[in-house]
Structures are given as structure tokens and as C-alpha cells.
Amino acid sequence: MPVPESRGLVARSLLRDDAYTALRNAIIDGTLTPGERLNDAELGQWLGVSRTPIREAIGRLERSGLVQTKPGRYTIVSPIDVREIRSAQSVAAALHELAVREAIPNLSDADIRAMREANDRFTSAMDARDADAALQADDDFHSVAVAASANPVIATVLEQVTAVLRRLERLRFSSLDGRGSIALHNQIIHLCEAGDADAAARAARQNWQTLLALVDVAADIDPHTQAG
Incomplete structure (x- = not known):
């Protein structure tokens, strides 16, 4: 050629x-x-x-x-737009729920180990109050199921809708409020390992729904926040 x-x-x-x-x-x-x-x-x-x-x-x-x-x-x-955050969060939660549900039949022992390792790094980052490291470890944790779902549309749409949530996630991981994700991650791992697709998917959705509690906090902190 x-x-x-x-x-x-x-x-x-x-x-x-x-x-x-x-x-x-x-x-x-x-x-x-x-x-x-x-x-x-x-x-x-x-x-x-x-x-x-x-x-x-x-x-x-x-x-x-x-x-x-x-x-x-x-x-x-862009200012932090409450309406946009709520819209993006609902889509992200639904897509991560779908990713976990579709990933269950494909998850290998190596995938489960990767999830545990990412959550260990996430825990260490939270202990150190290192928001950037926590955000990266959280991404690594959730990307395992997204990849294992073998559904490229999930990854494509998540790349777009998750961007507006990152500032909110960083706010959460800068405080001890984000430590609740450690237990939810462990729950997701346990349910994935057990092959319980429905329960694991619900736990994944619950994990992403915790962001909504920070919307009002963001509005108080950022004077550029646009109300919903």
C-alpha cells in the first residue's frame, strides 16, 4: 500500500x-x-x-x-450549573449501573484484583486528603466495569457527561465526606465477585447518587454557581 x-x-x-x-x-x-x-x-x-x-x-x-x-x-x-450537574449525574449513575450489570459475566479474577487495588489507593488518598490521587483511583475503580462491559457506547457517553461532575467529585474527595465511597466500592466488589448483577448494579448507582448531596455545598462555595 x-x-x-x-x-x-x-x-x-x-x-x-x-x-x-x-x-x-x-x-x-x-x-x-x-x-x-x-x-x-x-x-x-x-x-x-x-x-x-x-x-x-x-x-x-x-x-x-x-x-x-x-x-x-x-x-x-463554565460556572457550576446545578441543573447541568443534576442531569449529568442522573445519566452517569444510570450508565455505571448498566456497565456493572453488563460487566458481571465478563469480570475476571484480575479485574476483581484491579478493583480492590484501585480502592486501596483510593483509601490511602482519602487518608492523605489527596483529592487528585483520590479522583484518579476512583476513575480507575469504575473503569474496570466500564471496560469489562464491552459496550463502547457507555464509555463514549460517560466521557462527555462525567466532565461536569469532576469539579464536584474533587470537592467531595477534598473532605472526609468522600470516605463513604470506600464502603460502597467494597460492596460493589463483593457483589461482583458473588456474581449478583442486580445488587452490584444497584450499589453502583447508589455510589454515583451520593454526588447530589454536594450540589448545594458547591452553590454555597462558588459564587458563579447557577441555580437549578
């Missing part, structure tokens, strides 16, 4: 993905605050990339609800 004439596709893809990840993480951890104006040139200089991957990343962030743009006027970090 002749070599395609186009060049740099892999590098361009990596730049785009890296720019998206860096900006998403900066919004989640508060480096870029709600309502803050975003300038393409400044972001490009900060990340060491050109305008193109920055604009592509901004587009993805806008679709995920983390950025708002008005062409020709401004691009800002």
Missing part, C-alpha cells in the same frame, strides 16, 4: 488530546476558575502548543460543559 501523503497525523492527535487533558484537569482542580476568561494565545503559550490544538480542545470542553463560548466575544470556564 502506498504511504499516505498526509504527515503528522499521530503527533497532531497527541497534541490535541494532551491539550484537552491539560485544560480539563486545570478546570477540575481549580487552576482555571469558573467564569475565568480563556485566551487562545495565552493557553497555547502555557501549554507550548499552537492555536489549532487549543481550539480543538476548547471545542471538546464546550461539548462537555466545562467551557462556554460566544464567537467573537469571549471564551470562559
Whole structure:
């Protein structure tokens, strides 16, 4: 097969993905605050990339609800929108419930070990009050079932709807309030190991429903929060 004439596709893809990840993480951890104006040139200089991957990343962030743009006027970090959080949470809870239900027949011993290891890291991060490590460990825990579900649509939709929940999750994992997830994770592991798809799926939904208790807290902390 002749070599395609186009060049740099892999590098361009990596730049785009890296720019998206860096900006998403900066919004989640508060480096870029709600309502803050975003300038393409400044972001490009900060990340060491050109305008193109920055604009592509901004587009993805806008679709995920983390950025708002008005062409020709401004691009800002989205305020925390209570209605959007509630909508995203309900979808995320339902999809994680479905992921666990569909994953049960496919889960291996290695998957169960991976879930336990992720929850151990989550516990250590909570003890250390390391919100970033807790968020990563929580992602790793839930990604086991999402992958084992063998349903690519679940992963695709979760990538979009979960983004707006990350700021709320980080708030929860910055306090001892998030320790309840440790027990829920252990319950999910036990039920998955027992092959109880219905109970494991319900526990997964319950785990994600705990985020709703923080919506009002977020509204009190962030003056840019938009009420539902």
C-alpha cells in the first residue's frame, strides 16, 4: 500500500488530546476558575502548543460543559450549573449501573484484583486528603466495569457527561465526606465477585447518587454557581 501523503497525523492527535487533558484537569482542580476568561494565545503559550490544538480542545470542553463560548466575544470556564450537574449525574449513575450489570459475566479474577487495588489507593488518598490521587483511583475503580462491559457506547457517553461532575467529585474527595465511597466500592466488589448483577448494579448507582448531596455545598462555595 502506498504511504499516505498526509504527515503528522499521530503527533497532531497527541497534541490535541494532551491539550484537552491539560485544560480539563486545570478546570477540575481549580487552576482555571469558573467564569475565568480563556485566551487562545495565552493557553497555547502555557501549554507550548499552537492555536489549532487549543481550539480543538476548547471545542471538546464546550461539548462537555466545562467551557462556554460566544464567537467573537469571549471564551470562559463554565460556572457550576446545578441543573447541568443534576442531569449529568442522573445519566452517569444510570450508565455505571448498566456497565456493572453488563460487566458481571465478563469480570475476571484480575479485574476483581484491579478493583480492590484501585480502592486501596483510593483509601490511602482519602487518608492523605489527596483529592487528585483520590479522583484518579476512583476513575480507575469504575473503569474496570466500564471496560469489562464491552459496550463502547457507555464509555463514549460517560466521557462527555462525567466532565461536569469532576469539579464536584474533587470537592467531595477534598473532605472526609468522600470516605463513604470506600464502603460502597467494597460492596460493589463483593457483589461482583458473588456474581449478583442486580445488587452490584444497584450499589453502583447508589455510589454515583451520593454526588447530589454536594450540589448545594458547591452553590454555597462558588459564587458563579447557577441555580437549578
